[in-house]
Amino acid sequence: MRIALIGTGQMGSMVKSLAESRGHEIEVSLDEASGALSASALAQKIENCSVAIDFSVGSAVRQNVAACMAAGIALVEGTTGWNEYFDEVKAVVERYNGSFIHGANFSIGVNLFYRVVEHAAELFSRFPEYEVFIEEQHHSRKKDAPSGTALRIKELISSRIDTDFSVSSTRAGNIPGTHRVGFDGTADQILLEHASRSREGFAAGAIFAAEWIVKRKGFYEFGEVIEEILKK
Numbered sequence: 001m002r003i004a005l006i007g008t009g010q011m012g013s014m015v016k017s018l019a020e021s022r023g024h025e026i027e028v029s030l031d032e033a034s035g036a037l038s039a040s041a042l043a044q045k046i047e048n049c050s051v052a053i054d055f056s057v058g059s060a061v062r063q064n065v066a067a068c069m070a071a072g073i074a075l076v077e078g079t080t081g082w083n084e085y086f087d088e089v090k091a092v093v094e095r096y097n098g099s100f101i102h103g104a105n106f107s108i109g110v111n112l113f114y115r116v117v118e119h120a121a122e123l124f125s126r127f128p129e130y131e132v133f134i135e136e137q138h139h140s141r142k143k144d145a146p147s148g149t150a151l152r153i154k155e156l157i158s159s160r161i162d163t164d165f166s167v168s169s170t171r172a173g174n175i176p177g178t179h180r181v182g183f184d185g186t187a188d189q190i191l192l193e194h195a196s197r198s199r200e201g202f203a204a205g206a207i208f209a210a211e212w213i214v215k216r217k218g219f220y221e222f223g224e225v226i227e228e229i230l231k232k
Helices: 008-019 032-036 037-047 059-069 083-095 108-124 148-159 200-215 222-230
Strands: 002-006 025-030 051-054 074-077 099-102 132-139 169-170 177-182 189-195 218-221
Touching: 002 008, 002 059, 008 200, 025 037, 037 059, 051 059, 051 083, 051 200, 059 074, 059 083, 059 099, 059 108, 074 222, 083 099, 083 218, 099 222, 108 148, 108 177, 108 189, 108 200, 108 222, 132 148, 148 169, 148 177, 200 222, 218 222
Parallel strands: 002 025, 002 051, 051 074, 074 099, 099 218, 132 169
Antiparallel strands: 132 177, 177 189
16 A cells, blocks of 8 residues: 555554555655645645555544545544544545544554453443443553543443443553553452553554555444454
8 A cells, every 4th residue: 555644753653664564655754743734735745645544633633534535545543532523524534435444542452352341331230339430541642631542431331331430541651551441349349451562553453444444435433344353
C-alpha cells in the first residue's frame, strides 16, 4: 500500500517502521501542524495514496476525514477525542461512499479484552452485590481523560449493567496504557487487566486495519474486523 501518515509523533514513527517492514510505502508524512491546511489542500497532498493512517489530534479529525474522502482514499482513524463529531464524520463518509475504519484502540489484545469484559459484565449483572469500577493509566502526554478505550469499556459494561459506576484516570510518566475492570463485593474482588508493554500493538493493529479497509467501502469500527476473524 501507499500510505499517507498523518501525525508523526511516537505512534506515527512506530506505524512507519512496521509498515515498511511489511513492504508498504510511506508516500506522505504530515505532522499535527498540517491541521492548518484546508481540506482541499490536504486532499491534493494525499491523492496518490491508497490509504491514510491518522494518529494526530481529535480537533483535526473532521478535516482529515473530509480530505481523505475527497481524495478517494481509505482512512484508518486512530485518534481519539472526537466523539462529539461522530455523526458529522459518518455523514461525510457516507456522502462520498468512502472507506473509513475507527477504533478507540487498535490493539488486538485490547479488542479481545473488550469481549472478556463484556462477558464478565453479563455474569456479574446477575449478582448486584458486586459493584463495578474502571481504572486507566497512561503517560503524562496523553490529552484525553478518560481514554477512548476506557469509554469503550464503560459502554460495553453499561450495555449489561444499568447502575452507574466510576472511571478513574491517571496520567504519569511513560505508561503506554493500562486498563483495569473490577467487580467488588463484600467477601472478594475480581480484577481484569490489560497492560500494554509498548505502542507496537497499537501500530500493528492500525496497519492490519489499513490492509483490511483498503479493499472495502463503508464506515466501520475495528471491532468488526475482530468479529470477522473470530467467526472464521
